[in-house]
Amino acid sequence: MTALDETHDPTASSWVDGADDHSEFPVQNLPLGIFSTGDGTRRGGVAIGDFVCDLGAVAPLLSGPAAEAATLASGATLNALFSRGNFAADALRTSLFGLFTDISSKAEVSRFLHRMTDCTLHLPFAIGDYTDFYTGIHHAENVGKQFRPDNPLLPNYKWVPIGYHGRASSIVPSGCDVIRPQGQQKNPDGDAPLFGPSKRLDYEMEMAVWTSGSNAMGQPIPIGEAGDHIAGLSILNDWSARDLQAWEYQPLGPFLAKNFNSTISPWVVTSAALAPFRIAQPARPEGDPAPLPYLSDAADQDHGAYAIEMEVLLSTAKMRAAGIEPHRLSKGPMSAMYWTAAQLIAHHTVNGCNLQPGDLLGTGTLSNETPDTFGSLLELSEGGKKAIELPGGETRTFLQDGDEIVMRAHAVREGRRTIGFGECRGRIVG
Amino acid sequence: MTALDETHDPTASSWVDGADDHSEFPVQNLPLGIFSTGDGTRRGGVAIGDFVCDLGAVAPLLSGPAAEAATLASGATLNALFSRGNFAADALRTSLFGLFTDISSKAEVSRFLHRMTDCTLHLPFAIGDYTDFYTGIHHAENVGKQFRPDNPLLPNYKWVPIGYHGRASSIVPSGCDVIRPQGQQKNPDGDAPLFGPSKRLDYEMEMAVWTSGSNAMGQPIPIGEAGDHIAGLSILNDWSARDLQAWEYQPLGPFLAKNFNSTISPWVVTSAALAPFRIAQPARPEGDPAPLPYLSDAADQDHGAYAIEMEVLLSTAKMRAAGIEPHRLSKGPMSAMYWTAAQLIAHHTVNGCNLQPGDLLGTGTLSNETPDTFGSLLELSEGGKKAIELPGGETRTFLQDGDEIVMRAHAVREGRRTIGFGECRGRIVG
Incomplete structure (x- = not known):
């Protein structure tokens, strides 16, 4: 089982609009999915407050395993990401938590946030069985x-x-x-x-x-x-x-x-x-x-x-x-x-x-x-x-x-x- | 149902070694599959006699729908080929029948034949369900x-x-x-x-x-x-x-x-x-x-x-x-x-x-x-x-x-x- 760490701190707060009020997607959650916007391209995203953050787009702001994980999640399904077991996704979550709680990241990360109401959500995986x-x-x-x-x-x-x-x-x-x-x-x-x-x-x-x-x-x-x-x-x-x-x-x-x-x-x-x-x-x-x-x-x-x-x-x-x-x-x-x-x-x-x-x-x-x-x-x-x-x-x-x-x-x-x-x-x- | 044509002629004969003697793969059969040889690359092939013919390699010798079909079958599964229904595969079969029965094709087609005993055969499709x-x-x-x-x-x-x-x-x-x-x-x-x-x-x-x-x-x-x-x-x-x-x-x-x-x-x-x-x-x-x-x-x-x-x-x-x-x-x-x-x-x-x-x-x-x-x-x-x-x-x-x-x-x-x-x-x- 994953050990509890700062990402589970119930008092942690995010600069993303709606995250702190949200019963679904506060910064303690950070669920992964596949979304598309206007052009229809399916890609990995993470839900935070009222927004979806584009994982492939945010990858250059990350480093090490988290950056690799974000790149693995930049395609049309999450299969590649989870082919590594949970290790890559865990590293991604920890880094995203850092970005979304650090107000100094707001300017550069905000560019990669899409209002969830503007997104179409798809199956997260190509389901084998x-x-x-x-x-x-x-x-x-x-x-x-x-x-x-x-x-x-x-x-x-x-x-x-x-x-x-x-x-x-x-x-x-x-x-x-x-x-x-x-x-x-x-x-x-x-x-x-x-x-x-x-x-x-x-x-x-x-x-x-x-x-x-x-x-x-x-x-x-x-x-x-x-x-x-x-x-x-x-x-x-x-x-x-x-x-x-x-x-x-x-x-x-x-x-x-x-x-x-x-x-x-x-x-x-x-x-x-x-x-x-x-x-x-x-x-x-x-x-x-x-x-x-x-x-x-x-x-x-x-x-x-x-x-x-x-x-x-x-x-x-x-x-x-x-x-x-x-x-x-x-x-x-x-x-x-x-x-x-x-x-x-x-x-x-x-x-x-x-x-x-x-x-x-x-x-x-x-x-x-x-x-x-x-x-x-x-x-x-x-x-x-x-x-x-x-x-x-x-x-x-x-x-x-x-x-x-x-x-x-x-x-x-x-x-x-x-x-x-x-x-x-x-x-x-x- | 497919109408019978010359490809079903029981007397048709092929220049490919073994085809005429073969109870499995005479020229009337031409079954499709996925094979690899030494380098391990999976690609589409057709069985004829004692050989497998590489479909992607033979594509340039074909024209129209048959050439397109052979290209669709050049990847690691036959899913793309049969996403067109049977039309593309049928056209491919007719053209391959022509190549394998026409002795004048022997020189250029033989280059794309692999002895079946040298091939590894794989699942023909990525099976969805x-x-x-x-x-x-x-x-x-x-x-x-x-x-x-x-x-x-x-x-x-x-x-x-x-x-x-x-x-x-x-x-x-x-x-x-x-x-x-x-x-x-x-x-x-x-x-x-x-x-x-x-x-x-x-x-x-x-x-x-x-x-x-x-x-x-x-x-x-x-x-x-x-x-x-x-x-x-x-x-x-x-x-x-x-x-x-x-x-x-x-x-x-x-x-x-x-x-x-x-x-x-x-x-x-x-x-x-x-x-x-x-x-x-x-x-x-x-x-x-x-x-x-x-x-x-x-x-x-x-x-x-x-x-x-x-x-x-x-x-x-x-x-x-x-x-x-x-x-x-x-x-x-x-x-x-x-x-x-x-x-x-x-x-x-x-x-x-x-x-x-x-x-x-x-x-x-x-x-x-x-x-x-x-x-x-x-x-x-x-x-x-x-x-x-x-x-x-x-x-x-x-x-x-x-x-x-x-x-x-x-x-x-x-x-x-x-x-x-x-x-x-x-x-x-x-």
Whole structure:
């Protein structure tokens, strides 16, 4: 884990407009992403206050590993930067912190700041492979109950960090519309499936881990080193068509129910920025098995979880037309993960599978125990049986055309400066 | 479908050494791939007889679209070439056929031929996403019977082309060793899973479709256009750890049981080369449902299947030491696919999922009805219960260290010149 240093000082202040007031991007955060401005050229940037700083442009003001890192980040993706592991990005962060806190840098650095509202934000990485896990044990129980009331969790759940491969090509950055998928749906009492637009379109509130560095095929990443392969985190909305999913998923898992679209927040909140928010993994309930040795690490149990608060907001077309604020569907901590991010990486590679920089690992839906924390409509509506009441008089069981979901997340801990992830936003279109 | 022309003439002859005698790479084939020689630079090539012709080097001898295609294929992957759909590759094939059949070209073209034994063959594409289907209905029945003797096929099988996402990063070209994966295994009578090297390591004989062109997110590829997105075929060995698979796969499908390694044959046998081998899709058995409209196309039913013969050979370390020839485990036609390649593409995109050039679609294991055609040891050994006898006195239920699997395939049809796919070879190491 990254040691805390001056870059984590909660009292540190920046000369960049908005940084000190900002719950998302104060100088303690400095998340990395890919942006473009008028000419459309994609390049690396860092978010600070209300601005994006162009990394390639600022590179000449830096020296040593930080300058090299900024140059590596000057292209259209962050893959090259994180091919070095986290070392280069960490050096960059430390130097940028110096620039943004030193008023004497203001004149020369300001030239490379772009107002964020003038920027288009893109995917931070060319995603080689996307894996989605299922670490949210309350989500797994809530969904399992709908199919198996007496035995919601399958026997492997507490032994195996359950995961499956997702589609990389259809991951889009926040703000892209989501086209309602068509597909086969089977009514329980029908003889044959029907075909048409999904009627049970849902979101899933997840966090996602970006990987850094790599491992050769056949060379597992030990649990004690797995944390070093976490480049950072973003918010992931794993849109899901529940009717397609129910009919297609046996025996090989979800496919068209998921791969039409997944939305990711565009900023990579780095491991270094998240260091002050690492907390102990919640103890396993009495009677649960201990993880197998390849998943066991005392240090990881001690600080492998994150103090992150997530929330999901819905606005409908009618609400927006009436000037009604988005309605919060849920809010809860990220602590519902039965496995830590390091355990996911150790598990993913224990068979020799090779990870590459910029792979994306979804946590799975992170519901907590009470309904106000549930991370999907499937859970909130109890499988579509219970309508959710919205301000303005509408109700929802699943998403309708025009509905917009916004997910937000903040790392929050007493004595630390809160940092944010930016938005993960998507609107359903028919 | 590509119309037949002079490039399919079974009597056509080439001046290139070995081409006329070759069951793999006569001038009627001209498969594309990526190769390197002494200096290690990866570049596009075409197989002809015992040679690989360097496409970038030969480009100046071509003109128009063929010259442009050869230049597009001069880099380290074929993605750029097939980003144009099949048009560019088709033009290239026609021109190359002209060069290789015209003796007056021999002097200038020979300079660009490399003896295949001097070449290293690489992955033909940077694979964006890999999807594995489950079209082999006899395989699905054979495997299903081991779990559900009375009801081997699930209710969705004859409606939905079942598929799931696989891992792209661990796909390797023929000839790479396969490191036996470790993982969790659960004995039926055990309380807890065990951990260690897989004891039930298997191969799966599949064919694979490379995609060409692309579709925008939200824009399905209609069944009538899907065939135009087939760049060509290769052989795929979807190595599988059956013990890991049995314990991990519910509810989200196979993961570590598959993603440690998949082997692909390095040559893309193009749609144009396969045109003479397109045959009618076998009629569905009486009582099976008709495909839904988005999967229905009379022309596709009329010629959507392939006249391809596949075989699997095993040699053990002991057999090789004793000079015993590889033992054929199975041989059978590719006709066991319940869905055509075009149906897979139409299904994959019907929800709006975007395909990109160089995506890989596995057919799933293609067993036929009789054991001499079964495409996996799981089927041949009846789940490990029946030992397979090998020449030299050894037996196998699953693969042991040192075992080498070679898969071969040929397009064969009366009145046509047989063409081959090259090898898909891999050896297990502990």
